[in-house]
Amino acid sequence: MKNIFSLIVVxxxxxxCGAQNTTTDVKTETSILESNDNPKLVxxxxxxxxxxxxxxxxxxxxxxxxxxxxxxxxxxCKNNHFNYVPTYTGPxxxxxxxxxxxxxxxxxxxxxxDKEIKEMVYCAADDNVTSIGTEDKAGKMSPxxxxxxxxxxxxxxxxxxxxxxxxxxxxxRGAILPAGHTANAAYWFHxxxxxxxxxxxxxxxxxxQWVKDFNTSEKAESYLKEWDTFYDISTYTESGVDENTFEGxxxxxxxxxxxxxxxxxxxxxxxxxxLKATPYGNSLTTDFAIAAINGEDLGKDKITDVLAxxxxxxxxxxxxxxxxxxxxxxxYIRLDKDLERLFQYLDTTVGQGEYTVFLTADHGAxxxxxxxxxxxxxxxxxxxxxxxxxxNAFLKETYGGEDIVENISNDQIFLDRVKVKALGLKLxxxxxxxxxxxxxxxxxxxxxxxxxxxxxxxxxxxEELLQNGHNQKRSGDVLIVNDAAYISYGKTxxxxxxxxxxxxxxxLLFFGxxxxxxxxxxxxxxPDIAPTISALLGVSFPNGATGQPLGxxxx
Numbered sequence: 346m347k348n349i350f351s352l353i354v355v356x357x358x359x360x361x362c363g364a365q366n367t368t369t370d371v372k373t374e375t376s377i378l379e380s381n382d383n384p385k386l387v388x389x390x391x392x393x394x395x396x397x398x399x400x401x402x403x404x405x406x407x408x409x410x411x412x413x414x415x416x417x418x419x420x421x422c423k424n425n426h427f428n429y430v431p432t433y434t435g436p437x438x439x440x441x442x443x444x445x446x447x448x449x450x451x452x453x454x455x456x457x458x459d460k461e462i463k464e465m466v467y468c469a470a471d472d473n474v475t476s477i478g479t480e481d482k483a484g485k486m487s488p489x490x491x492x493x494x495x496x497x498x499x500x501x502x503x504x505x506x507x508x509x510x511x512x513x514x515x516x517x518r519g520a521i522l523p524a525g526h527t528a529n530a531a532y533w534f535h536x537x538x539x540x541x542x543x544x545x546x547x548x549x550x551x552x553x554q555w556v557k558d559f560n561t562s563e564k565a566e567s568y569l570k571e572w573d574t575f576y577d578i579s580t581y582t583e584s585g586v587d588e589n590t591f592e593g594x595x596x597x598x599x600x601x602x603x604x605x606x607x608x609x610x611x612x613x614x615x616x617x618x619x620l621k622a623t624p625y626g627n628s629l630t631t632d633f634a635i636a637a638i639n640g641e642d643l644g645k646d647k648i649t650d651v652l653a654x655x656x657x658x659x660x661x662x663x664x665x666x667x668x669x670x671x672x673x674x675x676x677y678i679r680l681d682k683d684l685e686r687l688f689q690y691l692d693t694t695v696g697q698g699e700y701t702v703f704l705t706a707d708h709g710a711x712x713x714x715x716x717x718x719x720x721x722x723x724x725x726x727x728x729x730x731x732x733x734x735x736x737n738a739f740l741k742e743t744y745g746g747e748d749i750v751e752n753i754s755n756d757q758i759f760l761d762r763v764k765v766k767a768l769g770l771k772l773x774x775x776x777x778x779x780x781x782x783x784x785x786x787x788x789x790x791x792x793x794x795x796x797x798x799x800x801x802x803x804x805x806x807x808e809e810l811l812q813n814g815h816n817q818k819r820s821g822d823v824l825i826v827n828d829a830a831y832i833s834y835g836k837t838x839x840x841x842x843x844x845x846x847x848x849x850x851x852x853l854l855f856f857g858x859x860x861x862x863x864x865x866x867x868x869x870x871x872p873d874i875a876p877t878i879s880a881l882l883g884v885s886f887p888n889g890a891t892g893q894p895l896g897x898x899x900x
Contacts, residue, residue: 383882384701384858386644387500388691389523389653391438392680393516393660394841395706396668397425397850399677402583406576406678410685412854415704419856420898421864427708427849428870429813431755431842435468435518436814437707437871438655442495442523444875444890446813451492452522453819458752458759460819465754466490469518471547478543478552478560483535486517487547488526493889495525496875496882497651502527503884509650511641513634515621519655519707529641532556532633534626536618540565542633555640564632568625569611573604574675575682584674591713592666593837595619601666603675622665624679626658631683635690644695649882654687655707656680667713667839701858701881703874706851710839711830724830725788732786739782744768749775756842757821758783772796776822783825791826798824810844861900869895 400412407413415421427437429446431454439452447453452468459466469486476484497510512524512531520531530548535541541560544552552560574581585591587602594601597613611619620626634654637643643650659676666672684704691700714724737747749768752759758779765775776794784792791807798815811824826844827833834840841848853869859881872892879886880894 383647383649384699385647385649386638386691386695386700387649387651387878387882388687388700388702389442389497389651389878390684390702390704391441391519391523391653391655392704392706392852393434393519393655393657394663394708394710394839395659395851396709396847397423397852399673400852403674403677403681406581406583406674407681408685410688411681412684412704413681414685414688415702415854415856416864418862419702419854419860420862422853422855422867422869422895422898423864424866425705425851425853425869425871426846427851428810428872430807430810430844430848431814432708432844432848433842434516434660434707435522438519438522439468439491440871441705441707441874442497442525442653442887443491443493444496444872444879444887444892445493446872446891447816447820448813449493449816449889449891451490451816451819453814453816454755455518456754457819458754458757458821460751460759463751465752469521471545475546476543477545477549478541478556479535479539481535481537481539483517483533484543484545486521486533486545488521488524488528489547491522491526494887495523496879496884496887497523497653498525498527499879499884499887500649500651500882501525503882504648507648509641509643510653511637511643511651512653512655513630513637514653514655515626515630515657516655516660519657520653523653523655524651532637534565534617534621534629534633536621537616540617540620553640555636559633559636565617565620565629568620568623568629569608569617570625571604572607572623572625574671575678578603578671581671581674584671585669585716587671589716591716591837592670592672593835594665595622601670601672603671621658622661624658624662624676626661627656627676627680627683630654630656630658631687634687638690638694644691644700656683663710663839665838667716667837668710669712669716698858701860701878702854702856703878704852704854704856705871705874708841709846709848709851710841711832711843711845711847713837713839714830714832715836717830722830723828725828726836727788727827727831727833729833732783735786736779736782739779743778744770744775750779752821755821756825756827758823758825760822772822779823783823788828788831789825790828793824793826795820795822795824807844810849855898859900861898863897865897 471487510528512520514520517533592601717724773796780792803809876894
């Protein structure tokens, strides 16, 4: 009996020591994390469709607290480019946060042809999740098609999931892809007749109370008002004339000219969705980002949180009105005010000098080709119908039918490889034959094959960008490059997607804690951003990162 009692005492002592050590370990772990002199909050800002020259062209209209504050107090990378094509929203946001290109992260477009299931897929769509905050399918989204981690994922892993990550954007893909696989939440705006911020069951089972409160605050409704220029329109000398033939405008208004009665026009323009194509969409995004900082207690302790914000309205305005419009100038003037408001809030809540911000874009945009033609710059529009007729005739004559091609999308041709094999043909030979045929068509500049992209290494030019955007399992068999400023688009408004400077040259500004003051004309590329932030935080680089940390940016 005495021996049993002694054994119980010994076990009690050991268990007490074990418990004490566990408690000590937890305290030590927390203290290590909290002792890091890292920013309390990293805010990543992606401005959708922002060309670099908007920083310089509209500089005189900006105040001291937005873009110019970042330039004057932070670091300006003036020669920053995308190093791949296609330059679209989904790949752009993904590349910023993963530190690599579509070749590795797998997001090769906004939509692409899936060679396995034989149908088009959307970069963020996920039928295995449910919508949260709406009955509409608009919430059935997740990052499951993204194949690598983001720096926000790596921060979550490093901090044992204690550092939060929240993604915010009007567009679902602009919120989801930057936030990564481990995000606490991503929120996007569902317009139409709802005007609410929503999410998916990938992140949560119900919206947090702060989101519900925001959705019932009628904040979205408050922006259904008149949109007129912030300053007198006669001072907008950095853009073209207000009335011209190069802009789309809104249904229900005969001319694309200021002012715009958004309340009245919303009836013919998908309700609350009209806000997306106005600067008020960016203001609403800023409102929600500020609510997220407060509602999620971001930046309230020394364990770094990440807030990924994408300003999507700039893209909608650019597509509608073009890069030389009064509307785009006013949108950037107002975005500058929204940035100032966001930074002032961060100063107050997180603390000046306690947070870090970077700002870039997911792509640029081309001037409206019809406008370029009017000033004698070579540009134009691709006739896809004529190309398809010619290609089908070639396929029928050469291979006995058109079914050897499964899909044509995103300037890529996808072959039916089963059909190629059944005909006893060599895949590379068919690719080469179709490539040479396409090269003979008007306004086709270059054509390359998937085999070439997989077997030849390119180190400069459009070929390098094509290769960095080519994913062996997901991309097509033939890649088509159009002449400069020739686009497949309507005759009004701007678009993007090419390897030309107007699409690849975008801003890159760093500002805040741990960032030096300076500027460089040395070339930087989009995949450099994530390794730079990872280096600043002392966390692992995203697992597929190919970019390099910009050491001269970090203090």
